[in-house]
Structures are given as structure tokens and as C-alpha cells.
Amino acid sequence: MTQTTMEADSDMEALFERVASERACAPATIKAVQAVPTAQPVGAESDPFDVFQRVGSITRKLHDALRELGYDQAIGQAVNSLPDTRARLTYIATLTGKAAERTLNAVEQGKAMQEALRADAARLSADWERLYGSQVSAEEFRKLGQETRDFLGGLPARTAQTDAQLLEIMMAQDFHDLTGQTVQRIAKIVQFLEEQLVKLLIDSTPPDKRSQLKDEFLNGPVVDPTRSDVVADQGQVDNLLESLGF
């Protein structure tokens, strides 16, 4: 961790402690609701025969109409969120890549430790087999006893090392939570984009094709912004597109 990261962490920690202790001392207060400022009434003193006023008024009406249809902001928003989506996808790729690397490193180290343990145990076992075949001297017996004692004594520390690698593998799985949340956000953006495009498609359908649109598309869940299951059904979107010849 860099010095600045550590400083930032302790700043945050200090901020938390300060606010928490303020809360403990102060009586419970209800957060005052900010009064919403009332909209300024439109000035009624403008000269109705002033060309400037009339042009401004028409521009206002046009702007409001576009805004009411929801196109300018909605589509703009969806399009603007695409670079963000790209960044999020890159983030996911990076995070999952790092997690995979971390896991593989831990696996390789863990396997090496396991192999060393196995090799030492196998060697000792073979020596003991020779002993029971009465092929060792008293000195060798003493030496083997000591080596076995050392091996057993060292086992807790060695298995703790392997355990640490397993823990590392487990910790590396935290990518799922972080990437999962990002994926959900991206899915929302994509869904929103599709909704707006479908809406635009329906609203701009020429009169001769309008009859092909079933009632459910004009009034149904796909275009109804108050329904919570908007565009939840891909089948509906497919049917709509098909009915318009796409």
C-alpha cells in the first residue's frame, strides 16, 4: 500500500470516529427536510407582439415537447453511458484476470509444498521399511528416529503454509462480488438503451405500419414507463421488431 493510500485510509478512519462521537454526544435530531423552492411563475409582462418574445416562446414549446417525449435526455443519457460501459467491462476483465493469476500462483505454491511434504514422508517411510527388514544398524536407527521426530515436529508449520495458500485462493474469489455488481449496472444500462430505442421506434412508426402493431405494444408493458416489468420480456421486444419487419 502506498503512503498516500495509507494516509487516505487513516483520514477516513479519523472522519468516521469524529462523526460517530458527535452522534453519541448530540441528542437525536430529525434531519430537516429541505423545502423545495416553488417554480418561478412565468413573467406575464412580456409584449405579445414582440417578435423576439414570440420566437423565444416557440423555441420553449419545441424544447418542452422534445423533453416531454423523453428523447433528448434519455437517448443522450444512454449514449453517454456507453463509454462508461466500456470502462466497466475493462474493469471486469482486469479484475477477473488478476483474480485468476492470484489463484494460479497460490495453487502452484501450494502444490510445491504438498510435493515436498509427500517426498519427505515417502523417503522416511522407505527408510522405516528397510528397518523392519532388519537392514539398518543401531546408529542408523537412532538417526532415522531423529529424522522422523524432526519431520513430525515440522509438520504443523508446513501444513500451515499450505493452509495459507488455500486461504489466498479463497480471498481471490472476492472478484465475483465486485464484478457481479458492475455486471448488474451494465445490464441496467443496456436494458435502458433498448427501452428507449424501442420507444422511439414505436413512436416513429409510419401510419401505414401502425396497424401491424398489436395493442400490447402500443399500450403494453414495453412502452409503459410506470410498469416495473418494462422490457423484462425479450420475447415481446422480438415480436415487436418482427411485426415491423426488422
Place this chain on the structure above:
Amino acid sequence: MNAADMKILIVDDFSTMRRIVRNLLKEIGYANADEAEDGQVALKMLRGSNFDFVVSDLNMPNMDGFELLRQIRADEKLKALPVLLVTAEARKEDIVTAAQIGASGYIVKPFTKATLEEKFGKILQKLGLQAA
């Protein structure tokens, strides 16, 4: 009460994260843990049983960590429960809100076993309990 016997509720909508926290808690000496996938489920479990500690994520569907904490602090039976909030970003406004609502502590993801142990120790110390 022996801290090692504490019954801990882990609240997070990602099962992977719940498992990681559960295993980490075991590593630092707390083996008695249960899980909930959002604030609503957590609240039900807290009211229906006797928990000693809550570790909760912030971003969850149905009821997020802040709302869960508010409900806990407003409940006569639960108001003194230690709550450790888990956040993915160390945003100032989140940390201030956490402190204002009455979180016992916060921890930023991804965290290590050592950090979790430190945060737990701090909270228990404030409560006058010895860490496991």
C-alpha cells in the same frame, strides 16, 4: 460472554462474499455465524433470534445496509447491536452517513484477514469485550 461464542449475522446479496466473510471470521476465531441475502431477511432473522454482531454490505436489493442499520437502531430489542458496515468504495459521504446512523465501524472491500481482525477488535474493545 466469550467473544468466540458470539453469534454473528453476515448480510450480503452475493453468496461468494458471504462465504468469504464466514471463512475469514472462522480464521480469526469466530465460528458461530449465519447468513442473510438482504436487509429485509436480516431484520427478520435478527428479530426472531439472538444475534450478538452484524456484518453487513451496503449495496443490496430490497433493503440496503443503511436502511438495515436505521431499523436496527430504531428497534428496542436490537438498538445496541454492534454493526460493521462493508463498503466497496471509501466515499466520504458513505462513511459520514454510516457514522451518523450509528454504525459501530466500517470496512472497505477488498479487505484482508488482518484488517477484519483489527476492525472487530476495535468494536469489541469499545463494548468492553475481549476479542477472540
